[in-house]
Amino acid sequence: MTPVESKNRKELVNFSTLLIFSFFVILWIIPYFLNLYTVYVFTWLLIYIIAAYGLNLILGYAGQISLAQAAFMGIGAYVVAILTKLDYSFWIAFPLAGLLSFLVGIILGFPSLKVKHHYLAMVTIGFNFIIYKILMNEEQITGGPYGIMNIPRPTLGFISFESDLSFAHLVLIISLLMVFLMYYLLNTKWGRAFKMIRENEVRAEVVGVDLRSYKLVAFAIGSAYAGIAGGLLPPLFGYIEPTLFEFVISFDFLLMVLIGGRGRFVGPILGVSIVILLPEILRITEQLNLLIFSIIAIIVIVLVPEGASSLVDIAYKLFTGKKFPSLTK
Amino acid sequence: MLFQLIIGGTASGILYSLIAMGFSLLWQTSQTINFAQGDFVAASAFIMLISYSMFHFPYLLSLILTLIVAAFILGFIFKKLIVQRILEKGLMSIICATIAMSLLIQNSIIFYSPESQNFPSLIREGTISIFNANLSFLDIFNIFFAIIIIVILQLFLQKTKIGKALKAVAQNRETANILGIDVPKMIMLAFIINAVLSVFAAILVSPIYAAKYNMGSALGLRAFYAAIIGGFNQMRGALLGGLLIGYIEVLTTGYITAEYSEAVILLIVIAVILLKPEGIWGTKEIWSKEL
DSSP states (O other): OOHHHHHHHHHHHHHHHHHHHHHHHHHHHGGGGOOHHHHHHHHHHHHHHHHHHHHHIIIIISOOOOOOHHHHHHHHHHHHHHHHHTTOOHHHHHHHHHHHHHHHHHHHHHHHTTSSSTHHHHHHHHHHHHHHHHHHHOHHHHOGGGOBOOOOOOEETTEEOOSHHHHHHHHHHHHHHHHHHHHHHHHSHHHHHHHHHHHOHHHHHHTTOOHHHHHHHHHHHHHHHHHHHHHHHHHHHSOBOGGGGOHHHHHHHHHHHHHHOTTOTTHHHHHHHHHHHHHHHHTOOHHHHHHHHHHHHHHHHHHOTTTTHHHHHHHHHHHHSSOOOOSOO | OHHHHHHHHHHHHHHHHHHHHHHHHHHHHHOOOOTTHHHHHHHHHHHHHIIIIISOOOHHHHHHHHHHHHIIIIIIIIIIIIIHHHGGGOHHHHHHHHHHHHHHHHHHHHHHOSSOBOOOOSSOOOEEEETTEEEEHHHHHHHHHHHHHHHHHHHHHHHSHHHHHHHHHHHOHHHHHHTTOOHHHHHHHHHHHHHHHHHHHHHHHHHHHOBOTTHHHHHHHHHHHHHHHHOTTOHHHHHHHHHHHHHHHHHIIIIIOSTTHHHHHHHHHHHHHHHOTTOTTOOHHHHHHHO
């Protein structure tokens, strides 16, 4: 890193600490002004952002394609739903949701990442189909097509997250923690290796980076993020059913990360916001919006690989006259 | 029982082979992995339906129109507008773009109808009894038709000059270029052949399962798996893999459970990746060169 770069970076860190703090305050206040439905959308958005961060790690940093983000969300959601229905505390079930998704990610990723082909994409498609079938068919455990109903919201000591507002705040805290954790991970030695892998795979391997285990752990962490996101869905809706975790939802996540800008730290937030909020604002039907977003995604791949994140670059340059520095070292 | 299952497995398996062969041809000639492969079949089925059911053209005319439209859109336009621009950006970009295309095709078809559609068939429904096994006319017809298409394709690749040129490009692009073969033209030909194969797969598969906007997801997945199991870099691998998946499917449905045939297929795919990553009938040399 050159001295100029490091000065830029320091400025950026101060600037972004302030920015993040004000963002947090704004996000904390927003739900007070929302009605019943929009509080749901707000919370749902935050949950999707967690899962999208997971996919961004897999897609943007490890360079692998996972099409099972919805399936891992399903694993997390059903773990939380089933355990809380059995009167286990949410605070036990929720970490287990992430842990189980991580372990399943390791098992699923191990063979596919053994070969240097894009087999992970194909294997994860099949995996999502199978998880959906299991959720539909194993009625004794999953409730089949009707799913699981009357799932309670968590309480912590004397704090209850029963109301929509307090639950939105809980999800806000958790999603911010997950985003900071991702930021931290990408700035560790482990995370910085990805930059090297992206620049030159062969060189990275020569200096002793074990590509396979890096990609495998990245895939498992990305899947765990989906599991954690999924674990927040049952208390949000109060019920869950298999169609929430259909294969198409995994496609949606891919579109979100692509449109937001893969491998860019702010990408998932932008991508999820655009793909979820735009149709809500424009009031267009689901088919039409998927049609529009798939066309946008193709255009993004062809013309602007950085996606909506390039808007951030342009805005930053207009304000400061400087190039937007990388958020990871 | 077993005989009936084998015929049933061959009938569905050979259709997966048809789709997988196009998939493998695109990979060999241009390193394109087409995740919308199954949706190409769905798109072809609905082009056919528009011509046959909406405009009431006769079957044969509809088929010819479908072949022309599919060759143009799923072959020419797909290659020129999408693959050509993205291929240099890397394999990852082409995969993401074809996944987006798969969504695009599915959600376009929903505008025609979100319900499954009856599809015209050349053969009337019914069964025939041979060796105590009830075989459906459709299955037998499909097997014969698919074999004819595969034989014609092989004759084209082995015997004609242009087919040999295409095979040369599939085996080694650089050498083919030095030999004076017009490589871009041959790659375009591969895309058009892929579109034509999708149309034939569509008219064979749709009368059995009915045409629906998302019919491509399951078909495409089986075609990928056929290519992985059989071997990605050889047409014969796609043929073998498709048939194997057909048999695995009917055997698990017949003897274990219909619900989890997909899970059994996935386990076998994973086993192949672990034990013989180049596929059962793929070649290792070309494999390592691709990496």
